[in-house]
Amino acid sequence: MPERIGVYVCWCGGNIADIVDVKDVAKHAAEVPEVVVAKDVMFACSDEGQRTMVEDIKNLKLDCIVVASCSPVLHEQTFRRVAERANLNKYLYVHVNIREQDSWAHQHDRKGATEKARELVGMGIEKLVKSSPLNPIRVELSSKVLVV
């Protein structure tokens, strides 16, 4: 069960940070006992953002990470590869969407959007705390067919 969690809250330039108080979200996440490091990062998907995560995983011996950023459609695979490059099980990474599902959806409610981001990140952390690492399996296929 993961015990050393890293949390990264992306600014996406102003796409997220103009609405969501990302520093407050990271500060709130840092209060969870299992969270070893919580940072706000300007562009999590940039080379620098990815390098920061890989270095933290190795240097701080993190056993899982949460990235709060855009839709997982865009960058879930990016951050799974970050985990793999740091020799972490790629399924011990949780993607939290605070852009499409938060900052873009609540542009006229900064306080509410920040509160929602805190909750979403908190749920991501809780999901990891209760997670076990998954491992891909190979399943032999049969050429038989069942019609129901």
Ligand code: SF4
């Ligand atoms: S990870 Fe997503 S939210 Fe963050 S900078 Fe890249 S595109 Fe923007």
